[in-house]
Amino acid sequence: MADQSTAPRRGRGATYNPDNRFADRISEAVDDGWWHEEQQETLATEVRDEACKSAVSWNSSPDLPFDRSINPYRGCEHGCVYCYARPSHAYWDLSPGLDFETRLIARTGLVEQLREELCRPGYICRPINLSGNTDCYQPIEAKYQTTRQLLSLLLEARHPVTLVTKSMLILRDLDVLQALAQQRLVRVFISLTSLDMQLKRSLEPRAASPQARLRIIRTLREAGVPVGTLLSPIIPGLTDHEIERLLEAAHQAGARTANWMLLRLPREVAPLFEAWLEAHYPDRAAKVMSLMRQCRGGQNYDAQFGKRFSGEGVFAQLIAQRFEKACQRWQLQFNTEQGLNTRDFRPPSLQGDLFDAL
Numbered sequence: 001m002a003d004q005s006t007a008p009r010r011g012r013g014a015t016y017n018p019d020n021r022f023a024d025r026i027s028e029a030v031d032d033g034w035w036h037e038e039q040q041e042t043l044a045t046e047v048r049d050e051a052c053k054s055a056v057s058w059n060s061s062p063d064l065p066f067d068r069s070i071n072p073y074r075g076c077e078h079g080c081v082y083c084y085a086r087p088s089h090a091y092w093d094l095s096p097g098l099d100f101e102t103r104l105i106a107r108t109g110l111v112e113q114l115r116e117e118l119c120r121p122g123y124i125c126r127p128i129n130l131s132g133n134t135d136c137y138q139p140i141e142a143k144y145q146t147t148r149q150l151l152s153l154l155l156e157a158r159h160p161v162t163l164v165t166k167s168m169l170i171l172r173d174l175d176v177l178q179a180l181a182q183q184r185l186v187r188v189f190i191s192l193t194s195l196d197m198q199l200k201r202s203l204e205p206r207a208a209s210p211q212a213r214l215r216i217i218r219t220l221r222e223a224g225v226p227v228g229t230l231l232s233p234i235i236p237g238l239t240d241h242e243i244e245r246l247l248e249a250a251h252q253a254g255a256r257t258a259n260w261m262l263l264r265l266p267r268e269v270a271p272l273f274e275a276w277l278e279a280h281y282p283d284r285a286a287k288v289m290s291l292m293r294q295c296r297g298g299q300n301y302d303a304q305f306g307k308r309f310s311g312e313g314v315f316a317q318l319i320a321q322r323f324e325k326a327c328q329r330w331q332l333q334f335n336t337e338q339g340l341n342t343r344d345f346r347p348p349s350l351q352g353d354l355f356d357a358l
Contacts, residue, residue, distance in 0.1 A: 013079035069132030221254025228257030236291035
């Protein structure tokens with residue numbers, strides 16, 4: 001049965017568990033006057049392993065600067081209530097709500113599978129994106145270390161990679177990132193949403209603090225790793241007033257590139273986000289949703305290519321103009337993959353091949 005309570009949980013973004021849209025039956029909790037257990041204030045994180053059948057996910061979206069990505073984990077413990085990846089959890093018979101951030105799936109055998117795919121005849125080298133769906137440096141990476149192993153394999157193959165994260169754990173792999181950077185094989189983007197720590201605690205409960213993310217940018221820059229920032233999501237009526245301050249802070253920390261994305265509310269994300277607004281910012285809830293619909297043609301979300309990331313209408317245009325002017329002021333570039341080295345790619349050796357036997 002889906003969790004119908006909308007009371008905030010400590011350390012979690014979603015306030016409830018909506019029903020899995022693929023379930024053949026759903027149930028609704030009803031107060032019948034009988035005693036019932038009190039809602040747990042905290043929820044433990046559960047992780048299960050899943051043997052992967054393929055490593056690289058392909059896309060043909062004209063909105064994305066990459067055509068391939070790898071996601072080591074399904075679900076994300078960071079718990080960002082706005083995450084556009086939440087609806088994908090329903091494919092594994094789990095809820096896009098609290099399940100998405102508490103019932104995680106670690107993909108095992110991913111590194112070996114990627115090695116095999118990179119060795120396939122006809123493979124054409126273009127940058128692979130890590131964290132296209134969920135953060136590859138979320139807390140369980142500390143145990144599984146799948147992201148580090150993937151980066152090491154890409155270094156071995158001299159294959160370019162881009163990644164987006166909001167986690168301090170990325171600094172654990174500074175040695176690998178430096179080695180990739182020396183061959184122009186990596187570009188990192190650190191996601192920034194707000195400099196308001198109180199807002200961050202409920203919006204992105206288990207992600208790094210704003211100041212910690214700025215330290216990541218500074219550390220990567222000083223280590224020679226190309227780093228930029230991604231203002232994502234920009235939330236009208238809640239975080240849009242911080243655009244200029246965020247870009248200034250990112251520039252001062254060492255970012256040299258920047259991009260942005262308007263809040264996306266596909267499928268179950270819309271009611272989850274509205275419930276979060278009512279729980280944490282009830283005085284702003286109506287205004288925020290009104291502005292969002294103005295940017296989405298009157299709907300909660302518009303998935304059309306060319307519109308889904310930036311929206312449309314006067315308010316969306318104003319955000320884009322402000323972002324562009326702030327980038328010009330702080331000399332931040334928009335490029336994401338330009339300059340990455342694809343010429344030196346070499347397929348990695350397969351385990352057990354002739355060369356390993358010599």
